[in-house]
Each structure stands twice: as structure tokens, then as C-alpha cells.
Amino acid sequence: MYSFRKSAFALLLILLIVLAGCQNPANTASQGAINGESVSLSSIASVIDKTPEAAGSLSNPKNTSAQLATKTLADNQLTPSLVKVSSSVTMGKVSALRMASAESGWIGGDGWIARTDDGGKHWKIQYHGSGIVKQIFALNNQDAWAVTDKAKLLSTSNGGEHWVLTGKMPNEGFLHFVSKNEAFSGNARTTNGGKNWSTLPVPKQTVGDAYFHDKNNGWAVIQNNGMGIVERTQDGGKTWKIVMGLKLISPLNGAVIRSAGTDDAWVEWIGDYGMTQNSYSLFHTSNGGKNWQTVLANSTAGGGPAPGFQEEFDGPKNQGSSPGPLYVLNHNVAYMGGDCQACDKPNTVGRTIDGGKTWVNEKVSFPGFGGALLAFSDINHGWWICTDNSDPSVLYTTSDGGTHWKKIYTFPRPKQTS
Template sequence: MNRNHLSVRGLLWAVPFLLMAGCSSPAAGNSDKPPASSQPADSASGGQNQPQNQPQTQPSQTQTPAPPQSESAQKPEAVHMGKVTAVRLADPQKGWTGGNGWIARTDDGGKHWTAQYQGAGLVNQLFALNDREAWATLADKAESKGPFRLIRTEDGGHSWKDAGSVPNAGFLHFVSKTEAYSANAKTTDGGKTWTKLAVPEQLVGDAYFRDGGIGWAVTQSKNEIQVQHTADGGQSWQPVLKRSTAVPATGAQIRSAGKDDAWVELIGDSGMSQTSYSLLHTSDGGKAWLTVIANSTAGAGPAPGIPADQAKGKTNNGSKPGPLYVVSPSVAFMGGDCPACDKPNTLGWTKDGGKTWVNGKEELTGYGPALLAMADAEHGWWLTTDNEQPSVMYTTSDGGKSWTKAYTFDKPEQGM
């Protein structure tokens, strides 16, 4: 049990939620998906980096210089695969993981791995259009906000080459070989140069842009949270959701699985190793919204975007949010984290667009950030991390109902 004292706000909320604060009870990553012509493959990139964007009034062109060219890939005899910091799958059997100075690939669902790249830098994100074309961002340190070195492969990882850089720590997603987005930055030349897109004032978290000029953003006024939408690449924004809120949003994460689809995670206050949060969803361009999750907690207070006198939404297990992974307008998975529990990692999902929420029964060890990647509604990878124990990968083929340990990242693997 956590030994920290309740805050004043926590005391006000403790009575109705004391029973929810226990480890075994509910207390409370793009789509993360490439174009329809490619295999589904998305992750929360190993963490929830949520840098605050500065308000912009007009789009501007910025030239981000590419780093010096280096060897496309070092091919060591053996690579020690330590803590995993990023994951991306191309299909249920094929995909990549990366860590501090390495990238490895599996072609049999994680049972065996081939080390493909070894070099300086911490792998911050991985993204794949298919099992041949993938990208990785490399950071100097774990808390870096960018810019990041960008490398890519066109041959399934046999070789990795410098591709330019990424200017920020937003969610990187390519929609073609040359067009990609990261927060409010866009490239049309594969990462060599980036254009900064305009975002609304009072922005919370990162804006999310996709092809066709579509974008979503969360803004916060004194007592109201708004979700705003653009159809012209940020030149103009319109509010499509206004919610009175008992507490302000301290962060936001947005993912999309289609032109009219948006999943918006709102982060609230934190206290007693707990964080309140909510998850909202629209599938019609913002005309109608569902409150998918509303996790209020004893130590952190009410979920953001939920009026104080209402209790809409379902709850996700855990006392803090874990990774969010959107598969389609109907299917999304989200982890739960309980730092005070012996097995902190849990997972829940919806397969009807948020009308219902299912909390899985699996509980996994690991006190570091969990990583999640789903190929479709039934097949996916779930990785746990820890500063003292090896990272472990689990797989599911029944939509998250059961998970099988596939690999423990604690030994060197042969290079290609």
C-alpha cells in the first residue's frame, strides 16, 4: 500500500473511491495504424511523451538539417538486447523492437530475434508501413524532447540508413514513403525537411495530424475542455466538443484510425501514485462523442472532462493509464498501471467503438512503462519493462483474453 498522505483534493474524493484504490480493483497507442493498404501496426512508442506545443498563428517552413551520413548499419557478431524502449509489428508474426543502441526483428511472433542494427542512441520510436519499410528515431537520452535522428529500412531491416531527423517527441506516423507527421510537424520528403503546422491557443498535449489536412487538438480554458478539429492542415480550427470539467486536463493523447475517427485521452491530476484520466471517442468527425473511460481516483480526484455531478463512462483497471493502441474505429486497447501492486500491468479494450469496455483478467509484473502493439482485434504483442528485471514479451491470439510469454530480453542475439 502507498504510504503517502492524501492531498486536500484527494481527501474530498477519497470517501467514494477508497474501495477503488486497492490493487485488485479498478481505480481509476495513430491510429497508431498505417494506411489501409498496409498491415496494421502501431504502438504508444514506449511511453507518453507529451511536450507542450507553442501556439502558432500561421504555418511556417522550417528546415531541419539531416545529420551526417553514417554507415547504414553495423552488423555485430552479437548484440545484447537489454531494456526494450519501442516496439512495432507489421503482422502477428513480424516486427521490430529496439532499445539503447540496438534494433532487432522477429519473424515468428517473438520466439526468436535477429539483431539488425547496433549504434549510438536510444530508440525512442519505431514505425512500420509493412514488413519491409520501417523507421526509427534515436535519442541521446531517455528524456530528450528532440530533435531526433531518423533512420529507415526498405529491405525489412537488413540495412538501416540515415533519413533525416524528427523535430519533436510527438507520435511519429508515416502515411506513405515520404509523408509523415509528428505532433504539429509534417514532412513530404521522408524526414529531410519539416513544416510546422498551426495549432490553436491554450493547447494541451500534442495536436494530431493526418493526411488530407485533418487534425485534432485539445484546448483548456478555466472550467472547460474543448476538442478542436481542422480540415485544412491547421489554417482554421473549430470546436467539435465542449465539456465542463471539475479539474483541468494536464495532458492529452490523440489517435485516429480514419478521416472521421478520433480517440482522445485526457490526463488529470496525480497523487498517491494514482492519475485520473478519461478516454473519449468519435467516429463521425466530432458530431457525436462517447465517454469510453472515466477513471476517477481517491488520490488524484475526478477524471478530466467529466462534470463533478456525473459519473459517465466505464472504468479501466489500474490506478494510472498505460499505453493506448487504436486498431480501428471500433477497436482500441488500453493498459492500466498500478505502481502499488505486485503485478502492476493490466489491459482493457473495446470492440464496439467504446459502447462497452472489457477489463482483461491478465496481470503482469514489471514496474517500467509497458509497450503495446496490436495487428488487429485478435492478435498483438504486450511487453513489460523494469529497471532491474529483463523486458518480457507476451502475445495474444484471442483479443487479449489470454497472453503467452514469447521471449525474455536477457541474452545476446546474433547479428545478420
């Protein structure tokens, strides 16, 4: 009798455990995928206030994405969270592009990231979440990062098989990693992969974003008393030195800086605009600012003379009436798109392979009124995506440095919003 009661009790206990398990199933982890003339600076320093000024506190926007379901641990530090890929996600308008090699790379759009390993012929969606992907940076074929318009920083260390939420972006500057842990975005620096960011001092009246090649060497564009000026730091922003200055007819409306080495800087000045036209200039130095080469000086009827020039410059010009994307490959090779909103085929591209001494405008143009994206893995292989707000984005590729381009992939038509 005792044995029977014992057995019955054991069976009852097992039944209760089973019922409890059905009501509270275990959670499973979700996973997914100037022409070469040196510039005298003695007359500039007397009219410039060179006192560095800290950029102030970095923004720390709240993360509202239910898709990523993360938890704040400290300022700009989040728990990593794997993101599941939904089978219903489709690619649309492309908003970000980065090559890792001639065959491999990533693109991003509204709530998605995709990868190709066959030069763009086929794509696999690896990430699904909220927010438009604004930037992608690849350190190599495995380590990459993506930035969304919601200031989220995503990362992968296995080629995109898994993307995780790494942190929050401190600003909207150009993100570039120099190692797996160290990166820069404008005047912000991280040493732990984007979990936390510190601020580097920049000069007063900085136009656009400063650019730090590494923790010591950085560049900034300022304007003061009718002068456009480039300054350089070699001690992480503690002190800045004027390395170029030119008179301006009208104020600068923006600046873009890229660097391919400690003493290398490509500096784009964006000037006035009107009639869908924008004047701009591109300068290059490879010796720390001792000498400068005028790479481009595009004057326009609507935008007036190129910044830094008192009249139209009789020198190299890019196609189009406004600047397109700038992509610097190394200290000799750089590409820039051109944009012409009044043209049937607005998108053009040009390049230099000798540090800006000469400029070649390629004899191709493509449709798309939504802007263009440009990336190169080496001097021969590049991708060019032309976008539109109503027509599909199209990927073109080159294997001869941009002389010839071939249409490789047409993405789905973007969703129309009412």
C-alpha cells in the first residue's frame, strides 16, 4: 500500500512539472544574419583665433527600437542583442554601401542590411530592424559596422551572419574604424568598439565635421574673417596649426575631409548654391599641409565661383552641377561623383590617380534623381549605386578603374508613401 501511494505521488509530481512547462516554455535565442603651389600663411594667422574649443557633450539619444530589445547599462553602452532576420523583408532603396573586396560587400536600406559575395549578382539579407541604415564601414571581410538614422551602431565579427547592437553613435560624422576596438566619428573617439565615446577638441568655427586619421593626427576646416582655412593637429586636438588659407567670396556651406595617411588629407569645400547648382573645390596634401594641390574647382552659374577662388578657375573640373560622393582610396587615387538635377542622366563620376595633378571625367552617365553611392576595393574594382525616390536603385560595377561600368543588379522598387 505504501509502495502504491509512493508511486502515485511520483506520477502526480511528474504531471505537475509537465503542466508547468507547457505554461512557461523556455525562451530560445533568436539569431540572424592649389595647382601644386604652396600657400603663404603668415598673413592668415594674425586674423584667426586659433584657440581650440571642445565640441561639448555628445548626444545620447534614447533607443526606442522594440526589434532590438536592448537594455541600457551606462551612457552609450548597451547589452549586445542578436537580431532575427524576417523572411518577409525585401530590399528597396539603397542608402548605404561598403565594399570589403572585389567580390564581397554590404548595402543597407530602410530597416535592412544585405551582403553579396559574387560582385553584386546575388544578395542575402542579414539584418532586419528599425531605422534607415546611413553608413556601413568594413575593416575587412568579417568585421563591419553599420549606423542607422536612430543613432544605433550595429556590428558583426563573422561576415554579417550575426549583427549585434553595439552602442549609440555620438554624432553624424563619418565613421571609420582603425582596429576592431578603435574608431572615430567626427571629433569623437571610441576604444572599445563603440560602446563608449570620448570627445576630442576642435577649433572654433569648424565647418562640417573634423576628421581624425588616428588619435593624434586630425584635420578641420574653419572660416573666419572671410577666409576659408584648414587646420591640423598632431596631438589629439590639444593644439591646432593653420596649414592652408584662401579668401572666400561667400561663406562655406559645408566641408568634407578624408585621409589616407598620417600626412595625407583630401579636403572638399562646399560653397554657394542656387538653381539646383552648387559650387565646390577639392584640395589635396600628401605632406602634412606644406603644399596643396587644387584637384577640382567647380564654379557654377547658380553657385558662383568655386570656394577659395575670386573668379572661375581655369583648371580641372568635375562633371555635373553639384558634388556627388567622394571616395578616397589612397594618397594617389580618389573618385568623386557629379550630380546634375537638370539632366536626364544626373549621375557621373571622375577620378585622379596621381594625387590630384590630373583629373579624368569618365564618359558615362546614369539615371537616378535620389543621389548616388560610390565605393572601391582597389584601383580597378568599384561599385556605383544610383538611387531614385520612385524608380529602383541600380548597381553598376567596374573592373577597369571606372572607364567602363556594367549594370549588375536592379533592386526592388521603393515603397511609395502617401
